[in-house]
Amino acid sequence: MKKKLAAILVATMALSLAACGGNNASTAAPAESAAASTAAESTAAESTAAESTAAESTAEAASTIAFGDVMTYEEFDAAEIDTPVTVETYVQAKQSWWEGAATVYTQAEDGAYLIYGMGCTEEEYAKLVPGTKIKVAGYKSEWSGEIEITDAIYEIEEGEAFIAEPTDVTEFLGTDDLAKYMNQYVSFTGMTVEAAGKDDAGNDVAFLYNWDGSGEEGNDLYFNVSKDGKTYTFTVESYLTGADTDVYQAVKALEIGQTVDLTGFLYWYEGANPHITSVKVA
Amino acid sequence: MKKMKTRLALLLTAILTVSMLLAGCHGSKDTAAFAVPETLDTSRDFEITFWAKNDTNKTQTRIYENAIKGFEALYPNIHVNMRLYTDYGKIYNDVITNIATQTTPNVCITYPDHIATYLTGSNVVVPLDELMENAKYGFGGSELLYDGPDNGELVDEYLSECAFGGHYYAVPYMRSTEACYVNKTYVEKLGFELPETLTWDFVWEVSEAAMEKNADGTFKVNGQKVMIPFIYKSTDNMMIQMLRQKGADYSTAQGEIGLFNDTTKELLLEIAEHAKSRAFSTFKISSYPANFLNAGQCIFAVDSTAGATWMGTDAPLIDISEDKLVRFETAVRTVPQFDPENPSMISQGPSVCIFNKEDPQEVLASWLFMQYLLTNDVQIAYAETEGYVPVTKKARDDAAYRDYLSRKGEDNDNHYSVKLEASELLIENTENTFTTAVFNGSASLRDAAGQLIENVTKSARRSEKIDEAYMTKLFKEVTSLYRLDSISAVEGKADLGPLPGTARALIGTLVLVWILIGLYVLKEYVKKSKKSG
Numbered sequence: 156m157k158k159k160l161a162a163i164l165v166a167t168m169a170l171s172l173a174a175c176g177g178n179n180a181s182t183a184a185p186a187e188s189a190a191a192s193t194a195a196e197s198t199a200a201e202s203t204a205a206e207s208t209a210a211e212s213t214a215e216a217a218s219t220i221a222f223g224d225v226m227t228y229e230e231f232d233a234a235e236i237d238t239p240v241t242v243e244t245y246v247q248a249k250q251s252w253w254e255g256a257a258t259v260y261t262q263a264e265d266g267a268y269l270i271y272g273m274g275c276t277e278e279e280y281a282k283l284v285p286g287t288k289i290k291v292a293g294y295k296s297e298w299s300g301e302i303e304i305t306d307a308i309y310e311i312e313e314g315e316a317f318i319a320e321p322t323d324v325t326e327f328l329g330t331d332d333l334a335k336y337m338n339q340y341v342s343f344t345g346m347t348v349e350a351a352g353k354d355d356a357g358n359d360v361a362f363l364y365n366w367d368g369s370g371e372e373g374n375d376l377y378f379n380v381s382k383d384g385k386t387y388t389f390t391v392e393s394y395l396t397g398a399d400t401d402v403y404q405a406v407k408a409l410e411i412g413q414t415v416d417l418t419g420f421l422y423w424y425e426g427a428n429p430h431i432t433s434v435k436v437a
Numbered sequence: 438m439k440k441m442k443t444r445l446a447l448l449l450t451a452i453l454t455v456s457m458l459l460a461g462c463h464g465s466k467d468t469a470a471f472a473v474p475e476t477l478d479t480s481r482d483f484e485i486t487f488w489a490k491n492d493t494n495k496t497q498t499r500i501y502e503n504a505i506k507g508f509e510a511l512y513p514n515i516h517v518n519m520r521l522y523t524d525y526g527k528i529y530n531d532v533i534t535n536i537a538t539q540t541t542p543n544v545c546i547t548y549p550d551h552i553a554t555y556l557t558g559s560n561v562v563v564p565l566d567e568l569m570e571n572a573k574y575g576f577g578g579s580e581l582l583y584d585g586p587d588n589g590e591l592v593d594e595y596l597s598e599c600a601f602g603g604h605y606y607a608v609p610y611m612r613s614t615e616a617c618y619v620n621k622t623y624v625e626k627l628g629f630e631l632p633e634t635l636t637w638d639f640v641w642e643v644s645e646a647a648m649e650k651n652a653d654g655t656f657k658v659n660g661q662k663v664m665i666p667f668i669y670k671s672t673d674n675m676m677i678q679m680l681r682q683k684g685a686d687y688s689t690a691q692g693e694i695g696l697f698n699d700t701t702k703e704l705l706l707e708i709a710e711h712a713k714s715r716a717f718s719t720f721k722i723s724s725y726p727a728n729f730l731n732a733g734q735c736i737f738a739v740d741s742t743a744g745a746t747w748m749g750t751d752a753p754l755i756d757i758s759e760d761k762l763v764r765f766e767t768a769v770r771t772v773p774q775f776d777p778e779n780p781s782m783i784s785q786g787p788s789v790c791i792f793n794k795e796d797p798q799e800v801l802a803s804w805l806f807m808q809y810l811l812t813n814d815v816q817i818a819y820a821e822t823e824g825y826v827p828v829t830k831k832a833r834d835d836a837a838y839r840d841y842l843s844r845k846g847e848d849n850d851n852h853y854s855v856k857l858e859a860s861e862l863l864i865e866n867t868e869n870t871f872t873t874a875v876f877n878g879s880a881s882l883r884d885a886a887g888q889l890i891e892n893v894t895k896s897a898r899r900s901e902k903i904d905e906a907y908m909t910k911l912f913k914e915v916t917s918l919y920r921l922d923s924i925s926a927v928e929g930k931a932d933l934g935p936l937p938g939t940a941r942a943l944i945g946t947l948v949l950v951w952i953l954i955g956l957y958v959l960k961e962y963v964k965k966s967k968k969s970g
Contacts, residue, residue, distance in 0.1 A: 219901070237898040294899060299724035306895075369495040371521055425728060425757050 220308055222292045228266025234295050240304060241292040244268050245317040247340055248420065248432065250395045252280040258394075259283060260338060260420045261291070262319040267338035269422070271296070273307040286316030301423040302337055321418045329385050333427050341429065342418040343389075345437070346380035348409050351388075361409040373398045376406045380415065389417065392430040405434045413437075471563045473571050474797050477580070483515045483802040485543035488531070490522045490787060492743060492823060500818045508809045511582040515802045517544075525551070525787075529880075532792075536561055541792035543803040548788055549598060549872075550880035552606050555790075557877055563791040564604040568804045576808070585808050586829040595828045598872050599788050609828035610810060611819055612786040613743040614863045614870055615674055615772045618726070618855065620736045622765035623647065623658050634777035635770045637679075640667055640737050641707070644716040647736055659763070663734045667717045668726040670740040672894075673887030674783050675772075679704050680886075681783075681871055682775040687886070692876030694921055696886055697912040705893045705908065712897035721891055722898070728756055733763030739772055741785065742824030742859035751849040769858040771866060784870035786825065817841070821851060824859030833864070878924035885919040 223241040226234070234240055244261040251258045256272040257280050270291055275283070283289070293307030321342035327333040328343070350359035352368050362378040364370030366388075376391035396402045409415070419431035487505070491497035498521060505517045520542070522528045529551045535541045536558050547555075555562050569588065573580040577587035595609035617635055624631045627646045632639060644666035649657045656664040669675045676696075680687045683704075686695025711717040720726065726738030727747040738748065747754045749767035774780050789810060791803045809815065816832035819825065821841055827833050842861065846854035863870075873879065892911055896903055916922055 237895075237900075239899075294895075296722075298722075299728065365493055365523070367493065367495045369491055369493050369498050369521070370523070374523075425724075425761075 220292050220294070220306060222290060222308070222310075225290065228263065231266065231268070231295065236295055236297050238295055239292065240295045241290065242268055242304070243288065243290050243312065245319075246283045246285055246287040246289060247319055248285060248395060249280070249283060250392070252277060257283065260340075260395075261289065262317075262339055264317070267319070267336075267340070267421075269301065269303040269338045269420075270307050270309070271298075271303045271305050273304075273309055275309065282311065286318050288312045288314040288317070299424050300426065324421070325382060328382055328387060328427070333421070334423070336421050337423050339421050340418065341421045342416065343380070343382075343429070344416045346382055346415050346417060348411050348413045348415060349379040349381050349386050350411050351378045359411055361411050362406050376403065378406055378409060380417070387427070389419070389429050389431050390422075392422070395420075395430055396432055402431060402433050406431070409434070409436075469795070470560050471793050471797055471800050473567050473574070474801050477574070477801055477805070478798045479514050481514065481798065483799050485515060485517055485799065485803050485806060487517050487519045487544045487806065488522060488528055488542040488546060489519055490525060490528060490546040493523045494822055496822045497819060500815065500822065503818075504810060504815045507814070508583075508806055511809075512802070512805060515806065517806055522546075529554075543792060543794065543799065544807050545790055545792065546610060546787045547607065547790050548785075549601070549607065549875045550883060552788075552790055553601065553875045553877050553879055555792075556601065556606065560793050562606050563793045563800055563804075564606060565608065565791070565804075566604055568801075569605060574801065574805065574808075581805070581808070583809055583812055585812050586831045590829050590831045591811070592828055592830060592833075592867065594784065594867055594870065598784060601875060607788040607790040608807065608811065610787045610789045611743075611816075611825040612784060612828055612863065613741050613823070613825050613859075614782045614784060614866065615671070615678070615739055616742045616745070616824070616859050616862055617770045617772055618730055618738045618740065618745070618748040619768040619770055620730060620733070620765045621768040623733070623736045627658055631768055631770075632777070633770075634780060635737075635773040636777055637773040637775060640773045641711055641716070643736060644711060645714060648714055648716050658736075659733045661732075661734060663729075663732075665715065665718045665723055665729055665735050667711070667737045668719065668723060668729055668735050668739070669717075669890075670720045670726050670738075670744070671887065672719050672721070672890035673883045674785070675739070676701070676704070676886040676890055677873060677883070678772055678781065678783055679775070682781050688874050688876075688879065688882055690874045692874065692878060692924060694882060694924065696882060696889075696921075697916065701889065702905075702908045705889055705911075706903065708890055709893045709897040709903045712894040713900075715898070717894065718898075719891060719894055722894060725756065727752070730767075731755060731763070732757055732761045733765060737773075742863055743786070745769070745824035745856040745859035746822075746853060749853075749855045751853070752855065753850050753853055767855050769855055769862055771862060771869075780866065780869045782866060782870055784872050786828075813837075820860070824856050824863070826860050826863050876924075878921070881919040881921060881924070885915050885921055888915050888918065 220239060223239060225241050225243050231240055231242055242263070244263045246259055247262045248260040249257065250260065255274055255276065257270070257275050259270045259273060261268050261270055268291070270293065273291065273293070288311070289309045290312050291304055291307050291309045293304040296303050296305040319340040321340050322336060323344055324333060324336050324341045325343045325345065327336070348361055350361065351363045352360055354360050362376045364372070364374045364376065366377050373393060375393045377388055379386050379388055381387070391403050391406050393403070414437040416435045416437060417429070417431050418433045419429045422428050422430045489501050491501070501519055505519060509516060525548060528545065528547065532541055532545060532551070532555060536555065541561070552562055569575050571578060575588065576585065576590070591609065595612050596605070599605050599607035599609060619631060621631050624643055627643060629643050647656065647658045647664055647666040651657055655662055658664065677687060680700060683700050685700035686698050688694050688696065708717060723729070726735060726740050727744065729735035730738040730748060731750065731752065740748070746752055747756065750762060750764045755762065771780050772782050789807050791800060791807055794800050811829055813832045813835050816827035816829055817835060817838045820827045820832070820838070827838065832838055842857060844852045845857040846852060873883070889911065892915070893903065896907070901907070
């Protein structure tokens with residue numbers, strides 16, 4: 156009898172352990188299970204490190220930044236990087252919103268500001284229609300040459316709406332003076348479409364998905380235009396103007412050799428990198 | 438051209454990670470656990486989706502495309518549709534969204550922190566143990582139509598990174614680590630000799646020395662108005678590696694968070710000091726280390742070995758205009774160390790997982806494609822695109838790969854010396870790599886580790902006072918921002934649901950057995966009592 160009991164106990168325990176082990180495989184919910192983690196790599200070509208600027212902006216903005224005296228663009232321009240700034244400006248275009256942070260192109264009569272990672276709710280973001288006057292406080296920052304206001308807070312102000320007319324900056328292409336128009340709504344006229352690269356068959360193409368053609372529909376479009384023998388790379392930023400927009404489709408329809416007029420926002424990345432919002436074939 | 442897009446794409450990730458932390462992957466209808474079919478059904482067509490990630494690199498895209506072509510030629514009844522991503526965060530985002538609607542891809546490039554979140558759903562990710570060992574379709578299986586790695590031919594360290602709770606839920610695809618790309622010319626110009634293994638002290642010392650300016654405001658070392666001697670790309674890795682090298686807490690294997698400790702404070706105070714002098718900055722604050730390095734505006738640029746093709750004067754990929762490019766000698770070193778005799782560096786790089794489907798044949802087809810990605814042709818071709826290394830011993834020992842490594846510096850394209858040195862660095866240090874524990878919330882903890890450095894660096898640049906009170910507030914804010922206090926709370930109070938029927942039956946049996954034992958003992962006692970009476 157003792158042996159039988161012992162055998163029953165052993166068998167029962169073995170079955171219990173097997174059940175516990177097997178259960179993990181079938182339900183696959185090892186929330187507490189330990190294992191090794193392979194870090195997301197971060198390459199120079201494309202970061203895979205999770206960036207949390209938006210979340211950080213919201214939290215940090217609430218704790219460290221406050222509205223100061225409103226600056227003119229000239230005063231903003233003269234301010235040191237990493238110092239607090241406060242400006243009054245007008246929404247021109249919204250690029251993105253995600254979980255409490257917005258990126259917005261804004262412009263006043265005397266200059267333009269890209270507000271990167273500005274804390275706001277989705278409902279508040281919806282109210283930021285083009286022309287809306289806002290007061291923004293944040294830190295003047297520089298990322299790859301782009302001057303922007305980061306970790307910002309804002310409030311909507313009463314006032315007449317302002318929509319900037321595009322400034323034709325074609326003559327400043329390739330000169331240091333172009334930077335004076337950074338983030339402004341600008342136009343480029345009489346530009347010639349050049350080859351942006353080659354397709355798999357080796358044929359010249361007028362645009363690329365991503366900078367090297369590694370992307371697909373919905374990604375940024377890169378295309379080259381020239382003026383007076385010099386070629387410049389322009390971009391359709393898919394967060395600003397996605398695949399369902401006219402400009403996205405218009406750029407996809409461009410042909411090498413066409414003459415085009417372009418408008419957009421003068422973004423900067425290691426030099427001028429305009430984010431085009433409209434293109435017209437002459 | 439990488440520009441703002443990258444920042445915008447990336448900022449979504451951490452926040453999504455946070456938002457998923459508590460939500461997990463619930464809401465989806467359960468799929469039955471996968472059982473390996475006896476044979477692949479070749480009478481039916483299968484369409485499988487493959488979500489792939491490239492480094493905005495057209496060559497990598499072509500390698501994926503060629504792999505699909507090669508696979509489909511062998512298995513004409515299996516069609517692979519690829520969707521391309523350029524960052525892990527977006528894949529993670531889309532997978533989470535698609536779990537709820539049961540529209541996950543079949544095969545997906547991923548990394549273990551993300552899988553830990555996917556696993557909060559039931560039967561979402563296929564455990565691979567049985568597939569790996571299957572005699573017909575497993576590693577070295579008799580029915581495979583290609584020459585894949587045999588059991589034991591995956592690099593052990595890398596395969597083990599894909600195991601959770603005793604099961605494999607992924608296979609490694611490529612591996613990289615971080616490297617420090619050094620402007621050796623400037624180091625020597627500043628009067629220093631570049632050591633074989635960098636120490637943190639050396640990097641800080643040289644970086645501060647490089648901040649010396651001329652009367653006109655230009656930096657003495659480069660004659661330019663811009664110089665950020667030390668730029669770190671992934672500050673999460675920076676903090677994790679520093680803590681590891683110091684033997685300090687980060688997290689336990691069970692997911693208890695140890696990040697907010699005194700060593701972390703000490704490290705942050707040192708970083709703040711160099712951020713204040715502007716000798717140190719980060720990718721998020723300033724831009725890609727490669728751009729500054731190549732412009733002669735940075736001396737120590739830390740980035741992935743998978744970013745090696747962007748590093749150095751002769752790099753095949755350059756993101757600054759030619760007139761800004763400065764000639765210098767590029768040296769490749771491991772990330773800075775606290776103990777150079779015992780170097781320690783992070784293991785990183787993509788893995789691949791399979792999502793479960795109702796049709797086991799579809800899962801088997803997915804497994805066959807996943808395994809095809811481990812064949813020598815795919816492994817070697819992809820590894821050569823950047824400073825990656827193959828994850829199989831079979832590929833590493835292949836004559837073609839050895840020939841590739843032996844031709845370092847023959848050209849500035851496929852045999853670009855910096856790229857090959859980066860690969861060699863990892864191969865030589867495979868045993869010195871480490872990974873961190875995976876649990877539901879480990880991705881948030883990783884983000885938090887980087888956030889500490891980002892915040893301190895920003896604050897130092899903005900001349901904020903950084904002291905004990907600042908650290909206390911910072912720890913509290915970052916804990917709250919990434920909801921790290923909820924990780925242990927969730928685990929501590931997790932509702933595990935009703936016990937499965939099998940478990941209830943077994944517990945009942947155990948109770949019955951103990952009752953029988955009790956009755957037996959009682960009976961013996963009574964018997965003895967009668968005899969003695």
